[in-house]
Amino acid sequence: MVTELLDQDVPARAGRPRDPRLDDAIVAATLALLEERGYAGLSFTAVATHAGTTKPAIYRRWSSKRDLVLEAVFRTQGDDVVANTGDLDADMRTMVRWSLEKLGSPVGRAALAGLLAEPPGTAGTPTDQLTLVWRRMDERFREAIERGEIRQGLDTSSLIVMQAGAAMLATALYGESAIDDTWVERIAGMILDGVRGDRG
Amino acid sequence: MVTELLDQDVPARAGRPRDPRLDDAIVAATLALLEERGYAGLSFTAVATHAGTTKPAIYRRWSSKRDLVLEAVFRTQGDDVVANTGDLDADMRTMVRWSLEKLGSPVGRAALAGLLAEPPGTAGTPTDQLTLVWRRMDERFREAIERGEIRQGLDTSSLIVMQAGAAMLATALYGESAIDDTWVERIAGMILDGVRGDRG
Amino acid sequence: MVTELLDQDVPARAGRPRDPRLDDAIVAATLALLEERGYAGLSFTAVATHAGTTKPAIYRRWSSKRDLVLEAVFRTQGDDVVANTGDLDADMRTMVRWSLEKLGSPVGRAALAGLLAEPPGTAGTPTDQLTLVWRRMDERFREAIERGEIRQGLDTSSLIVMQAGAAMLATALYGESAIDDTWVERIAGMILDGVRGDRG
Amino acid sequence: MVTELLDQDVPARAGRPRDPRLDDAIVAATLALLEERGYAGLSFTAVATHAGTTKPAIYRRWSSKRDLVLEAVFRTQGDDVVANTGDLDADMRTMVRWSLEKLGSPVGRAALAGLLAEPPGTAGTPTDQLTLVWRRMDERFREAIERGEIRQGLDTSSLIVMQAGAAMLATALYGESAIDDTWVERIAGMILDGVRGDRG
DNA sequence: TGATAAGCGAGACGGTACGTCCGGTCTTGAG
DNA sequence: CTCAAGACCGGACGTACCGTCTCGCTTATCA
Numbered sequence: 001m002v003t004e005l006l007d008q009d010v011p012a013r014a015g016r017p018r019d020p021r022l023d024d025a026i027v028a029a030t031l032a033l034l035e036e037r038g039y040a041g042l043s044f045t046a047v048a049t050h051a052g053t054t055k056p057a058i059y060r061r062w063s064s065k066r067d068l069v070l071e072a073v074f075r076t077q078g079d080d081v082v083a084n085t086g087d088l089d090a091d092m093r094t095m096v097r098w099s100l101e102k103l104g105s106p107v108g109r110a111a112l113a114g115l116l117a118e119p120p121g122t123a124g125t126p127t128d129q130l131t132l133v134w135r136r137m138d139e140r141f142r143e144a145i146e147r148g149e150i151r152q153g154l155d156t157s158s159l160i161v162m163q164a165g166a167a168m169l170a171t172a173l174y175g176e177s178a179i180d181d182t183w184v185e186r187i188a189g190m191i192l193d194g195v196r197g198d199r200g
Numbered sequence: 201m202v203t204e205l206l207d208q209d210v211p212a213r214a215g216r217p218r219d220p221r222l223d224d225a226i227v228a229a230t231l232a233l234l235e236e237r238g239y240a241g242l243s244f245t246a247v248a249t250h251a252g253t254t255k256p257a258i259y260r261r262w263s264s265k266r267d268l269v270l271e272a273v274f275r276t277q278g279d280d281v282v283a284n285t286g287d288l289d290a291d292m293r294t295m296v297r298w299s300l301e302k303l304g305s306p307v308g309r310a311a312l313a314g315l316l317a318e319p320p321g322t323a324g325t326p327t328d329q330l331t332l333v334w335r336r337m338d339e340r341f342r343e344a345i346e347r348g349e350i351r352q353g354l355d356t357s358s359l360i361v362m363q364a365g366a367a368m369l370a371t372a373l374y375g376e377s378a379i380d381d382t383w384v385e386r387i388a389g390m391i392l393d394g395v396r397g398d399r400g
Numbered sequence: 401m402v403t404e405l406l407d408q409d410v411p412a413r414a415g416r417p418r419d420p421r422l423d424d425a426i427v428a429a430t431l432a433l434l435e436e437r438g439y440a441g442l443s444f445t446a447v448a449t450h451a452g453t454t455k456p457a458i459y460r461r462w463s464s465k466r467d468l469v470l471e472a473v474f475r476t477q478g479d480d481v482v483a484n485t486g487d488l489d490a491d492m493r494t495m496v497r498w499s500l501e502k503l504g505s506p507v508g509r510a511a512l513a514g515l516l517a518e519p520p521g522t523a524g525t526p527t528d529q530l531t532l533v534w535r536r537m538d539e540r541f542r543e544a545i546e547r548g549e550i551r552q553g554l555d556t557s558s559l560i561v562m563q564a565g566a567a568m569l570a571t572a573l574y575g576e577s578a579i580d581d582t583w584v585e586r587i588a589g590m591i592l593d594g595v596r597g598d599r600g
Numbered sequence: 601m602v603t604e605l606l607d608q609d610v611p612a613r614a615g616r617p618r619d620p621r622l623d624d625a626i627v628a629a630t631l632a633l634l635e636e637r638g639y640a641g642l643s644f645t646a647v648a649t650h651a652g653t654t655k656p657a658i659y660r661r662w663s664s665k666r667d668l669v670l671e672a673v674f675r676t677q678g679d680d681v682v683a684n685t686g687d688l689d690a691d692m693r694t695m696v697r698w699s700l701e702k703l704g705s706p707v708g709r710a711a712l713a714g715l716l717a718e719p720p721g722t723a724g725t726p727t728d729q730l731t732l733v734w735r736r737m738d739e740r741f742r743e744a745i746e747r748g749e750i751r752q753g754l755d756t757s758s759l760i761v762m763q764a765g766a767a768m769l770a771t772a773l774y775g776e777s778a779i780d781d782t783w784v785e786r787i788a789g790m791i792l793d794g795v796r797g798d799r800g
Numbered sequence: 801t802g803a804t805a806a807g808c809g810a811g812a813c814g815g816t817a818c819g820t821c822c823g824g825t826c827t828t829g830a831g
Numbered sequence: 832c833t834c835a836a837g838a839c840c841g842g843a844c845g846t847a848c849c850g851t852c853t854c855g856c857t858t859a860t861c862a
Contacts, residue, residue, distance in 0.1 A: 016831060016833035040317040045822060054835060059824070066240075109316045116313035116372060117240035155386055158366070161373065162387070165365025166358070172316060173361065186355055187362070194394025215812025216852045222814085245843055254815050259845070415838025416826045422840085440666075440717035445817055454841045459819070506720040513716035516709045516772060517640040555786055558766070561773065562787070565765025566758070572716060573761065586755055587762070594794025615806025616858040622808090645848065654809055659850070 018060070025051040026058055030072040031107055039069065039110035039117075066114040073111040074102070084140050088149045092163070092188040095137055099164040100179060102133075104171030112168065134160055150195040162191055218260070225251040226258055230272040231307055239269065239310035239317075266314040273311040274302065274330045284340050288349045292363070292388040295337055299364040300379060302333075304371030312368060334360055350395040362391055418460070425451040426458055430472040431507055439469065439510035439517075466514040473511040474502070474530045484540050488549045492563070492588040495537055499564040500579060502533075504571030512568060534560055550595040562591055618660070625651040626658055630672040631707055639669065639710035639717075666714040673711040674702070674730045684740050688749045692763070692788040695737055699764040700779060702730075704771030712768060734760055750795040762791055 029051035033042050042065065048055045062068040085091055102108045141156040166187050170179055229251035233242050242265060248255045262268035285291055302308050341356040366387050370379055429451035433442050442465060448455045462468040485491055502508045541556040566587050570579055629651035633642050642665060648655045662668040685691055702708050741756035766787050770779055 018833065022834090038318050043822060044824085054837085055824075056826090056836095057834070060833080065823090113313050113316035116309045117238055117317065119236070119238035119241055154390075157374075158370075158383075158386055158390060161369040162362055162366045162390070165367070165369035166362045167365070169361040169365035169368065170358075172312075174357075183358075186358055190354075190358060190362070190394045191390075192394070194390045194392070213812080214810055214854060216814085216854090218813070243843055244845085255843095255845080256816095256847095257814060260813075413838080414828060414836055416828090416840085418839070435720065438717055438719035441719055443817055444819085448841095455817095455819075456821090456842095457840060460839075509716045509720070512772075513713050516713035517717065518638055554790075557774075558770075558783075558786055558790060561769045562762055562766045562790070565767070565769035566762045567765070568769065569761040569765035570758075574757075583758075586758055590754075590758060590762070590791075590794045592794070594790045594792070614804070614860050616808075616860095618807065643848065644850080654811085655850075656852090657808070660807080665849095 022051070022053055022057055023061065025053065026061065026068075027072045027075065030068055034069065034072070034107045034110045038106070039065075039113040042069070042110070066118060069111050069114045073107045084136075084143070088144050089188065089192060091140055092192055093184055095140075096163045096167060096184045096188050098133070099167035100171065100184065103164060103168040104176060104179065106176075108168075109172065134164075150192070154195055159191065159195070163187060222251070222253050222257055223261065225253065226261065226268075227272045227275065230268055234269065234272070234307045234310045238306070239265075239313040242269070242310070244268075266318060269311050269314045270330075273307045274333075284336075284343070288344050289388065289392060291340055292392055293384055295340075296363045296367060296384045296388050298333070299367035300371065300384065302330075303364060303368040304376060304379065306376075308368075309372065334364075350392070354395055359391065359395070363387060422451070422453050422457055423461065425453065426461065426468075427472045427475065430468055434469065434472070434507045434510045438506070439465075439513040442469070442510070444468075466518060469511055469514045470530075473507045484536075484543070488544050489588065489592060491540055492592055493584055495540075496563045496567060496584045496588050498533070499567035500571065500584065502530075503564060503568040504576060504579065506576075508568075509572065534564075550592070554595055559591065559595070563587060622651070622653050622657055623661065625653065626661065626668075627672045627675065630668055634669065634672070634707045634710045638706070639665075639713040642669070642710070666718060669711055669714045670730075673707045684736075684743070688744050689788065689792060691740055692792055693784055695740075696763045696767060696784045696788050698733070699767035700771065700784065702733075703764060703768040704776060704779065706776075708768075709772065734764075750792070754795055759791065759795070763787060 029047045033046055044055050044058055048058055137160050138156050141159050144150045145152055229247045233246055244255050244258055248258055337360050338356050341359050344350045345352055429447045433446055444455050444458055448458055537560050538556050541559050544550045545552055629647045633646055644655050644658055648658055737760050738756050741759050744750045745752055
């Protein structure tokens with residue numbers, strides 16, 4: 001189909017439209033401040049000043065610090081994580097590396113902090129981008145099962161939380177600098193070693 | 201050996217001694233509020249009111265929300281994690297279960313949030329109790345290497361962050377209720393499967 | 401004369417306007433607490449609680465306890481002290497009575513305390529309302545000189561401080577209950593006796 | 601009685617006696633700080649530091665800031681106000697001058713502030729030294745009545761509060777520098793003019 | 801002479817109040 | 832309906848100080 005464009009059903013609301021440059025400026029300011037001061041040190045007031053706008057303009061777009069941070073951090077297109085080259089070992093390393101970058105970096109830490117700080121009732125709901133990525137990882141593991149690369153009956157979600165959790169915790173505990181490519185290979189290898197299809 | 205370690209031989213500092221009941225009341229109030237409102241919703245003011253004391257009394261004991269939360273959450277004696285029965289599979293499950301309890305519970309989430317919310321420079325330094333537990337886990341894994349239960353040359357710290365990270369992330373994503381004993385066995389099994397000594 | 405002074409033609413400043421009910425509540429709370437506990441026992445915290453608002457709301461309006469108390473106490477329109485009926489004796493009694501009410505009452509005491517407690521450099525600057533009243537008294541005395549009711553060359557400000565000071569000190573020393581109409585007549589009479597025009 | 605001395609019934613209490621040098625040091629520090637920062641700016645902590653002692657040592661002697669200030673300010677022997685030379689005009693000026701010095705000086709202001717700031721119930725009770733002086737003034741006026749220098753039936757206490765109140769208020773309003781000997785003569789003259797015996 | 805008692809400097813404690821920051825809301829005036 | 836500008840309300844912050852208490856010691860009176 002040709003007229004497949006216009007993936008925006010935006011009903012063209014009345015009134016002055018939002019200034020799209022503000023969205024970018026706010027996100028950029030958020031990331032910069034997050035990197036500099038962490039989640040606890042981030043304030044709407046500071047973001048507004050840094051982005052050259054005002055608090056109400058931010059509140060019109062995001063209703064809380066948590067939402068702002070999550071979107072700013074996980075804005076990734078998600079496509080760049082593909083991790084499906086056919087080589088499971090390589091793909092696993094890519095996933096671990098992605099987890100490290102996203103969860104282990106200062107802004108990732110901040111996003112997690114925002115997620116965890118919420119009141120207990122308000123569980124998961126990470127954010128669409130993040131779940132998208134995890135869905136892709138999940139698909140890759142299911143494919144590996146089909147291909148016989150790893151054992152049948154495995155819980156694929158466990159594979160995800162193992163590698164992502166390890167990445168998160170390792171940077172939180174040992175610092176970013178302590179985690180390098182060797183670490184990535186080690187973790188990827190240890191996990192895959194436990195699930196190889198050629199084992200049973 | 202006598203090891204008559206005479207109760208620390210406190211040097212009897214000058215000044216009025218602290219009221220020990222306040223320590224307990226503050227910690228109890230912190231845990232209660234953490235469970236109810238999460239890390240973000242915790243304030244020194246509220247803790248003070250709930251504990252029947254005042255903010256300065258808390259600040260004299262803990263210099264920040266992070267410190268207060270970490271100590272309140274990880275006050276465990278540490279001894280109850282032993283996890284050294286000789287049966288590696290059982291011990292691994294115990295460790296995972298401990299991680300789940302400590303990191304996956306509402307208060308555990310809150311403690312992690314506090315850890316992660318800090319500005320980037322201020323890395324790990326979790327808290328003495330937590331590192332104590334991890335040291336014990338580490339010792340158990342080294343022992344397993346010596347006994348040939350798991351392969352030589354393994355990085356024991358990776359084993360720790362894998363199981364603890366998985367526990368943490370799984371509860372954060374799927375909620376406490378979704379994580380049960382089956383999950384514990386699965387994770388413990390998957391990790392050990394990748395490192396068994398009888399494999400090489 | 402039209403004098404349609406159109407209510408100040410407020411320039412409609414930017415930003416949210418103040419809640420006028422808070423002004424009243426704060427002043428009322430201040431007077432109530434002043435009457436109950438005196439100047440020393442008055443705190444911004446207590447005023448805020450009693451007025452059902454918060455400290456910042458008070459600080460936005462008055463920058464110090466002294467300012468708050470002075471305005472709360474001397475909010476009088478000033479017009480009700482007229483004291484110019486043509487009968488000097490009666491007018492003098494009216495002035496003395498006003499001084500008693502304003503300076504001798506519990507809240508008046510408190511206002512004076514606030515005035516006097518300031519560091520030495522920060523002299524008088526009583527408050528606009530108070531100086532307004534004194535200016536009116538001054539005018540009345542000057543008129544009396546012109547009419548020959550009292551001697552020429554008199555320092556009118558001395559007349560003011562004598563009656564006001566006496567009122568203030570008498571209540572401070574003997575208590576409000578000890579000061580009645582007889583006292584007012586006596587003081588008014590003694591002062592006027594010393595300055596009558598028919599004397600020279 | 602001759603052996604009128606020994607106005608000390610001190611029962612020679614047990615325990616270590618108080619260090620008399622501390623009394624003086626504390627009073628001196630109080631006056632110095634009062635002059636420098638006013639009543640509101642005076643703190644026990646500062647007095648203790650300035651006097652080279654500690655807070656408990658001060659609290660053992662005076663139970664409140666008010667008590668400390670009043671005693672420090674009105675410690676006068678009282679004898680030096682004599683004001684009884686036989687010349688009523690001169691004596692009156694002496695009294696006014698004394699009032700000015702004691703009530704109008706920075707420390708006097710501070711003492712008054714302390715007096716007035718108390719909760720309403722806690723009325724007068726100035727301090728023994730101050731009432732002593734006022735009693736002497738009172739005696740002088742009664743004598744003047746007996747001698748026929750001033751009219752009979754006058755309320756002597758009114759004469760006192762008039763001159764003292766005027767002195768207090770004048771310095772509070774116009775500042776110390778604005779009040780000089782001319783002012784003293786004027787006030788003394790105006791009061792006496794109203795009460796001379798040769799008038800009736 | 802030894803016991804008792806109150807004083808001392810030092811210094812931390814529990815708690816009141818302070819003065820400020822900032823999160824979230826609201827208003828104006830313009831686009 | 833948005834924008835910038837900006838003030839508002841109120842929750843919470845981190846700190847200063849008050850008045851009290853405990854310590855280890857000193858200095859007196861009393862037994």
